[in-house]
Amino acid sequence: MSISRRDVLKASGLAPLLGVSVGRPNRFPPQTAPIGPSAVDVVPPAGWDYPAQVDLLPFGHGVASGDPLADRVIIWTRVSIPDDRGWEVTDPQGVTSTNVVWKVATDPDMVDVRASGAVTTDAGRDWTVKVDVDGLTPNAVYFYCFEALGYRSPVGRTRTAPGPDDDVTELHAAHVACTSWWQDHFSAYARIAERDDVDLVIHVGDHVYEFCGGHPAVRAWEDRFDIDDVDARRWSTRNEARRRYALYYQDPHLMAAHMAAPWVIAVDNHDFADLRDESLSEEERRFGGAEVFWEWSPTRPVRPDHSGTFRPSPGPFANVETPRGAEAFFTHRAMSWGRLLSLIVIDWHYSRQLETEEQAATANDGMPFGPAPAMLGPTQWRWLQDTFEAHAGATHRILLNQKNMGQLGNFNLPTALRDGARELGLTSVENAEDVVDIYPGWTSDRRQLFAFLRDRGIVDNIVLSGDSHGWWAYDLVEDSTAPDYNPVDPWAGDDAGVGLTPVGVELINGMGRPGLVDVVAETACEAGAGQGSAHSCFEAGSDPTFHAAYRAARIPAIAASLAAETAAMAANPSMRYMNWREYGHSMVHLFGDRSELELLASDKTVNTGPGETGPAGTPADTVLARYANQVGRPHLVPLSPLERTAGPAKPAVPAPATLPLRTAR
Structure with a gap:
């Protein structure tokens, strides 16, 4: 009896995995037949220039997960097929679309599979796959992978949130911001990935930049230190924006952090930067960058109605829909982690842009503290009020906030630093109320928010911010220079007669994007070399002479910055820490009676992978500061920097x- 290839595949169970149709497998609904070839050539042809980890093709950007709820989590990957015609072809190796199987299991070997399904991807969504896996057990660790074109992807670790009424004893989250691929080797991501206790990775904006910024670079794709290169210049088309995400996501340290834990991302202006191709329509230019964010990030879309509620899951056999047009600008949302935490995400720029004057007038009706803050817009402000009140019973609330919220009040900035401060947007540090790109520039808005929280007794708030390209830690009060604020113990004395007490605390960090010291050194170096702009500074990125001069210029800038930081903290008692010289990530450890917050610096010029030590055996990162923050009495109390906090191992x-399917099984 002769046996056909189709019969062999059917008997082996490999047919649906290889995209060969042999009837209707139970795992596929009638409307989703398996499609695509059985395999592709994953060895790139000569001259194929696309940012990807070649050894992992066709999953050259790894896997990621995000926005976990009690019964579901988003999982993500991209199928990358090399083709000798280039990176923009819509049918690489003749493939116009392909089926992708996904699996979620309780073990890293992917044996105990608890959920599975299949979706189709193509060039219309840039070959990305984004699935909302539902029906999962609350507060559980899972592993996941994808299968396509004869291969299995790397395996990622994710988890679900506890149920809203579950008693949870702790949570451990990493916090990053302003991650510039060109100015940083992403060693901080490696530090996050090597931990076995991270429950969440929180990114508070500018997680993918639309351009290199022209600052001195530690690396460039294929060593092309050219500001006009496609992998450095500002993105112009949708495909260029997609390629920029590919550049970031192929980074091995970022990939490892993606695989280690689910992410929650707040967007800022660089993430949603518009496209510049004049041949595109106004709508395509305005919303194109935001749409690419939704294609490439494991972020859960919300309804486009200012409610902050999530769209329903499309199920196991459909990709999560990419919001298009104005709908792509809706990102504010809230998630719970049992009774321990409510995670609130706002957007600083975009919600208010979508409000008409009529909507604004209506939304302002009934505001207890006057008109809504101009920063957020009235509709999001009302949503934020309602959300804080709805989540007032949580032990902690973390607010993901793109901009510096704490007050940087008046102090004398050294002359040598003023140009650098202006470069970072602090155009008038001596008069912080004029700084309109951070909350201190909107004094009445901040006072309004803090008064609302204090009036309702909602004070156990941790604000995680970015955008300042340095380290800041604050007790959050309306006026840090007020005579009744006690920086040693603001809660001392009779509670009824106590002065100004914090409504929460704030951490700000930056990972790679140049802070004050680097901006000052860059400016001095350009002047000494006779270079007139940061443009030429980037072009000199591979020049050892230039970088030697640049590193030398940092030395006096460090001394000046230390003086500025000391003066700033003396003038602003609520500022518990300031460091505009170093870069890295924070850790936020939540417990039932307190939180413990750590500021961890890593050298952005050194490529130190997970599990590796620094140069000559030095630590891969440094504890800059640690704080305890007591529930009911928010205030950053210093802890020993010689110790570290850790949670249960996973x-x-x-x-x-990436393994051939026969090997993977």
């Missing part, structure tokens, strides 16, 4: 590997 994530 099963290890397998090393990144």
Whole structure:
């Protein structure tokens, strides 16, 4: 009896995985037949220039997960097929679309599979796959992978949130912001990935930049230190924006952090930067960058009605829909982590842009503290009020906030630093109320928010911010220079007669984007070299002589910055820490009676992978500061920097590997 290839595949169970149709497998609904070839050539042809980890093709950007709820989590990947015609072809190797199987299991070997399904992807969504896996157990660790074109992807680790009424004893989250690929080797991501206790990775904006910024670079794609290169210049088309995400996501340290834990991302202006191609329509230019964010990030879309509620899951056999047009600008949302935490995400720029004057007038009706803050717009302000009140019973609230909220009040900035401060947007540090790009520039708005929180007794708030390209830690009060604020113990004395007490605390960090010291050194170096702009500074990125001069210029800038930081903290008692010289990530450890907050610096010029030490055996990162923050009495109390906080270990994530399906099984 002769046996056909189709019969062999059907008997082996490999047919649906290889995209070969042999009837209707149970795992596929009638409307989703398996499609695509059985395999592709994953070895790139000569001259193929696309940012991807070649050894992991066709999953050259790894896997990621995000926005976990009690019964579901988003999982993501991209199928990348090399083709000798270039990186923009819509049918690489003749493939116009392909089926992708996904699996979620309780073990890293992917044996105990608890959920699975299949979706189709193509060039219309840039070959990305984004699935909302529902029906999962609350507060559980899972592993996940994808299968397509004869290969299995790397395995990622994710988890679900506890149920809203569950008693949870702790949570451990990493906090990053302003992650510039060109100015940083992403060693801080490696530090996050090597931990086995991270429950969430929180990014508070500018997680992918639309351009290199022209600052001195530690690296460039294929060593092309050219500001006009496609992998450095501001993105102009949708495909260029997609390629920029590919550049970021192929980074091995970012990939490892993606695989280690689910992410929650707040967007800022660089993430949603518009496209510049004049041949595109106004709508395409305005919303194109935001739409690419939704294609490439494991972020859960919200309804386009200012409610902050999530769209329903499309199920196991459909990709999560990419918001298009104005709908792509809706990002504010809230999530719970049992009774321990409510996570609130706002957007600083975009919600208010979508409000008409009539909507604004209506939304302002009944505001207890006057008109809504101009920063957020009235509709989001009302949503934020309602959300804080609805989540007032949580032990902690974390507010993901793109801009510096704490007050940087009056102090004398050294002359040598003033140009650098202006470069960072602090155009009038001596008069902080004129700084309109951070909350201190909107004094009445901040007072209004803090008064609302204090009036309702909602004070256990941790604000995680970015955009300042340095380290800041604050007790959050309306006026840090007020005579009745006690920076040693603001809660001392009779509670009824106590002065100004914090409504929460704030941490701000930056990972790679140049802070004050680097901006000052860059300016001095340009002047000494006779270079007139940061443009030429980037072009000199591979010049050892230039970088030697640049590093030398940092030395006096560090001394000046230390003086400025000391003066700033003396003039602003609520500022508990300031450091505009170093870069890295924060850790936020939540417990039932307190939080413990850590500021961890890593050298952005050194490529130190997960599990590795720094140069000559030095630590891969440094504890800059640690604080305890007591529930009911928010205030940053210093802890020993010689110790570190850790949580329960999770099963290890397998090393990144793409395997042929026969080998994977």
